Amino acid sequence: MLYSYLLPLHNILRWLVLAAALFAILRALAGWLGKKAWTRLDDSAGLWFTILLDVQVLVGLVLYFVASPLMQTALKNFGAAMQNADLRFFAVEHILVMLAGAAAAHVGRSLARKAADPAMKHRRAAMFFGAALLLILAAVPWPFSAVARPLIRF
Numbered sequence: 001m002l003y004s005y006l007l008p009l010h011n012i013l014r015w016l017v018l019a020a021a022l023f024a025i026l027r028a029l030a031g032w033l034g035k036k037a038w039t040r041l042d043d044s045a046g047l048w049f050t051i052l053l054d055v056q057v058l059v060g061l062v063l064y065f066v067a068s069p070l071m072q073t074a075l076k077n078f079g080a081a082m083q084n085a086d087l088r089f090f091a092v093e094h095i096l097v098m099l100a101g102a103a104a105a106h107v108g109r110s111l112a113r114k115a116a117d118p119a120m121k122h123r124r125a126a127m128f129f130g131a132a133l134l135l136i137l138a139a140v141p142w143p144f145s146a147v148a149r150p151l152i153r154f
């Protein structure tokens, strides 16, 4: 069944998204603080971060509207779901904060590409990708979060 593939995929893709975010941010910071040129690798780092994040958002949306039995329960009675911390987390908090993170990543990539000089490109990439990463980290259901999920699932 779709769910048994998509849930582990969504779990594991999270690590690729986080690694791509970290790589793009570290390059942007090094470029900004070290006054370096803006290279094709800097551009690809942002591209890969946004691509992986978009795929993760897509998988998340399929889980949300189609595959997740948890979300089927939540969507059947949204009002009642708000009384349950687990259901409310996925029905409202997780999706909204992740969409905000994806928006920050896309705006950052676009503004970085449009900036006139390399320093401004690196600075915009560092700030917007950094904000995106913080939002994503805050909305992941870590094992130590109030709504806890495993670090890896197959």
Ligand code: HEM
Pocket: 007, 008, 010, 011, 013, 014, 015, 017, 018, 053, 056, 057, 058, 059, 060, 061, 063, 064, 068, 069, 070, 071, 090, 094, 095, 096, 098, 099, 136, 140, 141, 149, 150, 152, 153
């Ligand atoms: C709009 C975007 C997103 C939507 C709609 C979404 C939706 C969901 C849903 C419905 C679940 C719960 C599935 C279930 O237990 O039945 C879930 C779990 C999860 N999501 Fe998302 N998600 C989104 C973005 C993200 C992003 C960007 C990340 C991290 C980079 C992420 C990481 C996770 C993790 C780690 C879990 C727990 C997986 C597990 O239990 O093994 N999600 N998401």
